[in-house]
Amino acid sequence: xxxxxxxxxxxxxxxxxxxxxxxxxxxxxxxxxxxxxxxxxxxxxxxxxxxxxxxxxxxxxxxxxxxxxxxxxxxxxxxxxxxxxxxxxxxxxxxxxxxxxxxxxxxxxxxxxxxxxxxxxxxxxxxxxxxxxxxxxxxxxxxxxxxxxx
Amino acid sequence: xxxxxxxxxxxxxxxxxxxxxxxxxxxxxxxxxxxxxxxxxxxxxxxxxxxxxxxxxxxxxxxxxxxxxxxxxxxxxxxxxxxxxxxxxxxxxxxxxxxxxxxxxxxxxx
Numbered sequence: 618x619x620x621x622x623x624x625x626x627x628x629x630x631x632x633x634x635x636x637x638x639x640x641x642x643x644x645x646x647x648x649x650x651x652x653x654x655x656x657x658x659x660x661x662x663x664x665x666x667x668x669x670x671x672x673x674x675x676x677x678x679x680x681x682x683x684x685x686x687x688x689x690x691x692x693x694x695x696x697x698x699x700x701x702x703x704x705x706x707x708x709x710x711x712x713x714x715x716x717x718x719x720x721x722x723x724x725x726x727x728x729x730x731x732x733x734x735x736x737x738x739x740x741x742x743x744x745x746x747x748x749x750x751x752x753x754x755x756x757x758x759x760x761x762x763x764x765x766x767x
Numbered sequence: 768x769x770x771x772x773x774x775x776x777x778x779x780x781x782x783x784x785x786x787x788x789x790x791x792x793x794x795x796x797x798x799x800x801x802x803x804x805x806x807x808x809x810x811x812x813x814x815x816x817x818x819x820x821x822x823x824x825x826x827x828x829x830x831x832x833x834x835x836x837x838x839x840x841x842x843x844x845x846x847x848x849x850x851x852x853x854x855x856x857x858x859x860x861x862x863x864x865x866x867x868x869x870x871x872x873x874x875x876x877x
Contacts, residue, residue, distance in 0.1 A: 645824025
């Protein structure tokens with residue numbers, strides 16, 4: 618798996634959340650709902666925690682940086698797949714964006730404790746597989762896989 | 768130690784949430800939310816000067832025991848209301864982070 622592609626095969630349950638940009642008051646709601654759903658499905662606590670962290674960081678990134686986007690979660694028999702898509706503005710330098718401590722967050726976001734430059738690195742750390750594709754002016758797509766057994 | 772001990776023995780004020788019987792096994796202090804997301808453990812008492820409502824998502828996603836707002840900082844009503852909705856325990860105290868650490872250490876959080 619090297620390119621971003623949604624794998625629609627064998628999806629037991631699909632969750633979809635639209636995330637508006639700049640809506641700090643609701644940031645974290647989607648990831649909280651995802652966590653609640655996974656707990657109800659009796660998925661292992663450590664897996665729930667990894668998905669919760671990955672989706673939270675994705676959600677915050679959409680709020681801070683994107684022109685709006687969505688998060689989809691595919692629950693499968695052997696793994697959970699997380700798809701994050703937005704409508705821009707796109708990332709100029711992905712290697713730089715993936716560097717711990719690098720952030721383009723505004724001062725307002727930083728004063729709130731966001732913009733530590735840990736979002737994308739945290740997402741990658743929580744995933745067994747991580748793909749990011751971005752095009753300036755078009756948008757960013759991220760796929761993360763969290764496997765039940767590694 | 769339990770959240771109740773901070774309230775009853777050490778005068779911390781509970782401004783939201785209900786679960787005082789929650790055990791505290793870890794303590795962490797940081798105001799960068801992604802940093803806390805990366806490092807925070809379950810059953811943590813988290814000390815932060817951030818008082819906006821996004822701290823609640825962090826605490827609830829990571830199963831923290833409570834959030835401690837130090838140095839007498841006041842908390843927005845919106846945050847308190849949301850914390851009640853999500854049943855997140857928010858505590859306030861005039862103490863500084865180091866004094867809070869000392870209490871938790873002496874109570875057996877090591």
